Amino acid sequence: MSVHDANRLREQIATLGKSLFDRGLTMGSSGNISVRLDDGGWLMTPTNACLGRLDPARISRLDRDGRLLDGDAPTKESFLHRAMYDERPQSGAIVHLHSTHSVAVSCLPDIDPCDCIPPLTAYYVMRVGRLPLVPYHIPGDPALGDAVRGLAGKHSVVLLANHGPVVAGKNLEAAVYATEELEETAKLYLLLRGHNPRGLTPEQVAELEARFPRD
Ligand SMILES: [Zn+2]
Numbered sequence: 001m002s003v004h005d006a007n008r009l010r011e012q013i014a015t016l017g018k019s020l021f022d023r024g025l026t027m028g029s030s031g032n033i034s035v036r037l038d039d040g041g042w043l044m045t046p047t048n049a050c051l052g053r054l055d056p057a058r059i060s061r062l063d064r065d066g067r068l069l070d071g072d073a074p075t076k077e078s079f080l081h082r083a084m085y086d087e088r089p090q091s092g093a094i095v096h097l098h099s100t101h102s103v104a105v106s107c108l109p110d111i112d113p114c115d116c117i118p119p120l121t122a123y124y125v126m127r128v129g130r131l132p133l134v135p136y137h138i139p140g141d142p143a144l145g146d147a148v149r150g151l152a153g154k155h156s157v158v159l160l161a162n163h164g165p166v167v168a169g170k171n172l173e174a175a176v177y178a179t180e181e182l183e184e185t186a187k188l189y190l191l192l193r194g195h196n197p198r199g200l201t202p203e204q205v206a207e208l209e210a211r212f213p214r215d
Helices: 003-022 078-087 100-106 122-127 142-152 172-192 202-211
Strands: 032-036 042-044 060-062 068-070 093-096 157-160 164-169
Touching (some): 003 032, 003 042, 032 078, 032 172, 078 093, 078 164, 093 172, 100 164, 100 172, 142 157, 164 172
Antiparallel strands (some): 032 042, 032 093, 042 060, 060 068, 093 164, 157 164
């Protein structure tokens, strides 16, 4: 990958990070973004960085073994990203947020841990699909990485209980779109609780999955 391409990706991380922050999808210094590079390494947002005010030049660049090559030290949640990438060679970018409605769903006592949100809309099925819940772990616990690794082969999106979603996409734009789709569908799901909503039927979901296969 040329320096020019890496710099373009740094700019894209900062632009999309600010967009997510400005719309209230992430708060304070929470949330992190990474992009896989052609050499097997990654760009990753730094620890304690606010996604609304990223300096592209200070974004962490890691080699394929996770060693810091330049920029600030990476997010302490980098192990979540590694766990997803290890199982998903087809994924080029990951977004992890503590987005309010998705976190709210992750705290509900009665959700199906194999499928946290029902298929309410076609775009949710196309961009997120079946969403598993990863049991709660204290921040930084390496067992959380192992739990994510166990699901990431089959799922491009997982929801960490009482924490937030980890979303992989073929590129950064796709990962951001899927994150937004999840957050809006979580909001819809919460709005509809108690209303006995009519979701898509298994046949409608199967038709979407056949026509629009996810990565
Ligand atoms: Zn987190």
